[in-house]
Amino acid sequence: MVTDTYRELPHPRPDLPSVRRALAIGAHPDDIEFGAGGTLARWAANGCEATMLVVTDGSKGSWEPATDRAALAETRRAEQANAAAVLGVTRVIHLDETDGELEYSMALRAELCRHIRLARPDVVFTHDPWQHYQIHPDHRVTGTAALDAVVAARDPLFFPEQELAAHRPAAVMLWSADEPDHWEDIAATFDLKVKALLCHRSQGTNSMGGADQDELRRQAFSDQVREWAAEQGAPGGLLLAESFKQVIP
Ligand SMILES: [Zn+2]
Numbered sequence: 378m379v380t381d382t383y384r385e386l387p388h389p390r391p392d393l394p395s396v397r398r399a400l401a402i403g404a405h406p407d408d409i410e411f412g413a414g415g416t417l418a419r420w421a422a423n424g425c426e427a428t429m430l431v432v433t434d435g436s437k438g439s440w441e442p443a444t445d446r447a448a449l450a451e452t453r454r455a456e457q458a459n460a461a462a463v464l465g466v467t468r469v470i471h472l473d474e475t476d477g478e479l480e481y482s483m484a485l486r487a488e489l490c491r492h493i494r495l496a497r498p499d500v501v502f503t504h505d506p507w508q509h510y511q512i513h514p515d516h517r518v519t520g521t522a523a524l525d526a527v528v529a530a531r532d533p534l535f536f537p538e539q540e541l542a543a544h545r546p547a548a549v550m551l552w553s554a555d556e557p558d559h560w561e562d563i564a565a566t567f568d569l570k571v572k573a574l575l576c577h578r579s580q581g582t583n584s585m586g587g588a589d590q591d592e593l594r595r596q597a598f599s600d601q602v603r604e605w606a607a608e609q610g611a612p613g614g615l616l617l618a619e620s621f622k623q624v625i626p
Pocket of ligand 1: 516
């Protein structure tokens with residue numbers, strides 16, 4: 378007997394219809410670019426008003442024990458601004474929580490809710506808080522708090538003292554998802570994604586294989602990012618993509 382062993386592959390969902398505003402919430406400077414930089418660049422080019430919200434100050438992002446953490450946070454703020462400009466992102470918000478020490482709190486949920494109600498995005502991007510074996514506590518906390526903030530922003534009885542109208546985004550897109558079901562084509566904006574990532578020069582050694590040091594390593598990093606984009610795109614039938622788990626609030 379012949380058994381049909383072919384699995385039906387998931388089909389990429391069509392692009393979301395006209396996203397006018399997007400809000401990306403990341404734990405650290407550079408997280409948003411890794412997760413959704415290509416998508417944001419494409420949407421921004423199509424007139425989408427994109428906001429990046431970076432929760433922590435990135436002040437532990439160095440393997441050099443003698444690092445001046447306040448100076449590093451300052452550097453990373455500037456790098457984030459450069460990366461945002463490359464992608465065409467309109468606005469960057471920094472919550473300046475201490476890197477590595479983010480804890481879940483109602484205050485954090487309320488603050489993220491406030492920004493969602495102010496920005497009124499059609500789409501919110503953030504970390505998948507359910508990603509298996511995600512060891513960075515800031516990534517887990519940010520993803521959880523951002524999702525909880527989406528629920529709070531939607532329901533008017535949460536945080537009425539904010540005196541802001543409730544807002545329900547059309548979708549939340551979780552990057553680094555174990556079970557992606559939505560793909561965004563980044564073939565046209567792949568180079569911008571890499572360029573934006575390379576703005577984070579302070580991270581060249583610890584998360585980009587020495588890309589800040591010479592052209593050879595910059596190219597190796599670019600190839601690595603291309604490989605990830607190809608891997609993410611393959612199940613969605615795309616050459617280069619960012620994949621997401623889409624949640625409808
Ligand atoms: Zn991070």
